[in-house]
Amino acid sequence: MTIAALEALTFGLGRLAEAAGGAGHRLCLLTGDRAVYRHELAHLTPEALAALDIVDVDTFDESACAAALAAVPDLRGLVNSTDTWSVPGADLAAKLGLPGPDPAAVRLLRDKSRVRTLLHERGLSRGRALTVPIDPVSPADPAEASGPSAAEILREIGLPAVLKDSSGTSSRNVWPVRDEQQLHAALAEAAQRAFAGRLFAEPFFSGPVYSAETLGWEGETRLLGVLSRQMSPEPSVREEAAAFPVAFPDPELDVLQDWVGRVLATAGHDTGFAHVEFVLTAEGPELVEINRRIGGALVGEALCRALGTNVYEAMVDTALGRRPALLDSPVDASSGPATGFVLVYPDRRGTLTGWTGLDALSAFPGSPEWYPTAVPGRRVEHLGDQRGCTGIVLAEAATAELALHRALSAAGSVRPVVTADDEG
Secondary structure (H helix, E strand, C coil), X not given: CEEEEECCCCCCHHHHHHHHHHCXXXXXXXXXXXXXXXXXXXXXXXXXXXXXXXXECCCCCHHHHHHHHHCCCCEEEEECCCCCCHHHHHHHHHHCCCCCCCHXXXXXXXXXXXXXXXXXXXXXXXXXXXXXXXXXXXXXXXXXXXXXXXXXHHHHCCCCEEEEEXXXXXXXXXXXXXXXXXXXXXXXXXXXXXXXXXXXXEECCCCCEEEEEEEEECCEEEEEEEEEEEECCCCCCCXXXXXXXXXXXXXXXXXXXXXXXXXXXXHCCCCEEEEEEEEEECCEEEEEEEECCCCCCCHHHHHHHHHCCCCHHHHHHHHCCCCCHHHHCCCCCCCCCEEEEEEECCCCCEEEEEEECHHHHHHCCCCCEEEECXXXXXXXXXXXXXXXXXXXXXXXXXXXXXXXXXXXXXXXXXXXEEECXXXX
């Protein structure tokens, strides 16, 4: 018997293969670029390696994926753990008669503008969304060209606001704006960009950013823990660091459990993992976005360590159409080590040639580990979002606060070496 995965997150493939093997299934990964998983493939355990097959296919070609899946022997389930392939994955599962989410519900979650509007209508958000038409012609005068859209945003949303892609990922095409000059500049820049969805505006909510890591089954939601998220200074919107699990007092944790359950139910996500990003404002939590998957970067690894179990087993259970055992497990996020991780970015564009400081990581407390997300020779073009990340440093401690301190300290010794174009 086999479980297929339509692409996967950069990290966690080994855990997923082990979970599939433990359930008596092989894991078949469909990928258009197996180099994405170079780190995972290089560190597979013998058990994971024995349970894994890889099929190279254009995963943006749904017909090609359908043909590849049809050729998989005794296919019993389809794992879809990414945002980019969530809609085609839901469609393919439905066409093949496999367990999976309602494709219409997945399409809703992939549209941040629709989700914001729905939550606002149901009283779960103080802000609404406003679709912003943009002129793809480069304007000679940004303020003049963006005037009609800017005026509507000022009237309907107000400042500060956030402009973003309704189906964007990795913090791409996101503009926080605090004054009219920034608003006009953002609209002019947006006119030169390609969007996965459409541009929309929403209020800017002030406060620290977190994510609720949840698991659900047929409307029952369990909050596995809360991850802290350190964002870069504006105007960049990249994620800098994170730690898990955040030690909220029980009353506040109960409020978050209730809130995230209502948000997911309203948005139509009733089964499987969810990664719910939110701002904890002075008036309570406000949604940033919902991802119907386990968290990216090293969130899955953080969950496994804190809970003392392979949480990817729940992903396998869900793909097979059965209630995840993790929902009824007595484990909690305080039973294992806490983790903090820091994303390492270069300070300039150019060609990555390597890193300094990696050989010194072992001198730091917390058993720091290095997870590369780029290879020497790759060009670094984007410094303002996660595409510029070259690797992640992870460290452990008894609490998330201490783990983050350790990860920050260790990551401070690592520097990407980038050759600028004028140095070539």
